[in-house]
Amino acid sequence: MPNESPMNDPRNIWQNQPKEPFKMSVDEMRLKAHRFQMKARLTAATGITSALAVCIFFAWSFARTHEVLPRMGFGLISLCGIFMAFQTYKWVWPSNLPPDTPVSTSLEFYRSELERRRDFSRHIWRRTGLTYLFLGLAMVVVPALIEAFGAPRLLLNMVPFFLLLITWFVLFFRGKKRNQRKLQQEIDELRAFERDR
Amino acid sequence: MQSTSVGAESQNSLYEQVVDSYGPALDRLARAYELDADARRDLLQDIHLQLWRSFAYFDQRCSLRTWVYRVAHNVATKHVMRQRRIRDRLVNIENFDFLPGSDQAELAASQAEALGRLSMLIQRLKPLDRQIIVSYLEGMDASSIGEITGLSPANISMKVHRIKNILKRWFGEGGPNAE
Numbered sequence: 001m002p003n004e005s006p007m008n009d010p011r012n013i014w015q016n017q018p019k020e021p022f023k024m025s026v027d028e029m030r031l032k033a034h035r036f037q038m039k040a041r042l043t044a045a046t047g048i049t050s051a052l053a054v055c056i057f058f059a060w061s062f063a064r065t066h067e068v069l070p071r072m073g074f075g076l077i078s079l080c081g082i083f084m085a086f087q088t089y090k091w092v093w094p095s096n097l098p099p100d101t102p103v104s105t106s107l108e109f110y111r112s113e114l115e116r117r118r119d120f121s122r123h124i125w126r127r128t129g130l131t132y133l134f135l136g137l138a139m140v141v142v143p144a145l146i147e148a149f150g151a152p153r154l155l156l157n158m159v160p161f162f163l164l165l166i167t168w169f170v171l172f173f174r175g176k177k178r179n180q181r182k183l184q185q186e187i188d189e190l191r192a193f194e195r196d197r
Numbered sequence: 198m199q200s201t202s203v204g205a206e207s208q209n210s211l212y213e214q215v216v217d218s219y220g221p222a223l224d225r226l227a228r229a230y231e232l233d234a235d236a237r238r239d240l241l242q243d244i245h246l247q248l249w250r251s252f253a254y255f256d257q258r259c260s261l262r263t264w265v266y267r268v269a270h271n272v273a274t275k276h277v278m279r280q281r282r283i284r285d286r287l288v289n290i291e292n293f294d295f296l297p298g299s300d301q302a303e304l305a306a307s308q309a310e311a312l313g314r315l316s317m318l319i320q321r322l323k324p325l326d327r328q329i330i331v332s333y334l335e336g337m338d339a340s341s342i343g344e345i346t347g348l349s350p351a352n353i354s355m356k357v358h359r360i361k362n363i364l365k366r367w368f369g370e371g372g373p374n375a376e
Contacts, residue, residue: 010311010334010364010368011334011336013311013315014225014315014334014335015225015335017312019221020224020238022241022242022245026209026213029212029245029246029249032242032246033246036246104267104271104347105267105344105346105347106324106325106328106346107325107346107348108347109270109271110274110324110325113274186323190325193352
């Protein structure tokens with residue numbers, strides 16, 4: 001009689017699955033919370049240090065370069081490093097648990113997670129400082145490119161780089177648009193659910 | 198929402214109470230969100246950690262069970278959302294059209310096989326639907342699931358009906374017969 005078998009009842013199967021023993025004392029939990037906080041801070045500190053290293057490296061290039069436009073480019077990229085360090089601190093540095101976080105229902109929490117991702121994706125250029133980074137790069141690369149017009153061989157060497165750059169741009173924008181559309185669709189569905197509450 | 202901070206002693210005793218009452222259920226919940234054993238252990242630790250922290254703000258406006266499941270599901274949802282490659286392949290229960298093969302439709306040969314099949318089904322669902330199916334499998338009724346997820350009882354009933362149909366196809370007629 002297959003219908004009466006406990007192996008045919010999903011609730012039974014689910015509730016009787018083998019347990020993996022897991023037990024932590026309150027003291028262990030406190031220690032774990034402390035370690036968790038320290039680890040999160042270390043991750044954030046690594047990001048900030050890397051961004052500051054970018055800043056220092058390009059500030060050094062800024063000081064060594066004498067042409068006006070590339071110099072401005074290096075300066076801009078260096079400032080981007082500071083901006084990235086600040087953004088990392090703002091978004092990645094661990095904060096204390098907001099009191100109302102666990103109170104929100106799972107639906108609200110899930111929607112807010114989706115909205116957070118959508119907003120980050122929508123403002124990715126501003127949030128990560130990519131606009132200024134590319135502007136700075138352009139200021140460094142364009143003068144070299146203009147110079148290369150006199151030597152077509154040099155220009156030919158640059159073609160793969162620009163082809164890759166264009167491909168990256170196309171794929172990046174298409175992926176971003178598709179991702180945003182999917183996220184928005186899901187957010188709208190969840191809002192419709194919330195209206196029915 | 199105004200939260201009341203409880204004392205450290207109360208926070209600790211609440212946590213110990215929850216571990217005793219809901220420990221196995223939290224273990225199963227982690228299994229619904231993570232198949233890999235090592236990653237699951239990390240997830241479970243994270244769930245316990247966030248639960249312990251959250252009890253500092255437990256204001257008894259909802260039952261302890263609802264609170265525990267909300268926090269646990271929220272932590273697990275965040276865990277899924279962080280994994281882009283997995284996240285992008287998930288589907289809603291309404292769009293779940295994967296039918297088991299003829300061999301799968303037969304009675305599972307062992308408990309492990311049946312559990313594996315059930316886990317495979319759950320792992321394909323988006324977080325909200327995953328919360329509903331896990332709550333259903335834990336034996337909760339529509340109003341309890343509604344309290345945890347925030348969905349209306351009508352929506353829950355609709356989704357549970359769909360879940361039951363899918364489970365019926367996967368496990369045969371004897372399965373999801375309880376409300």
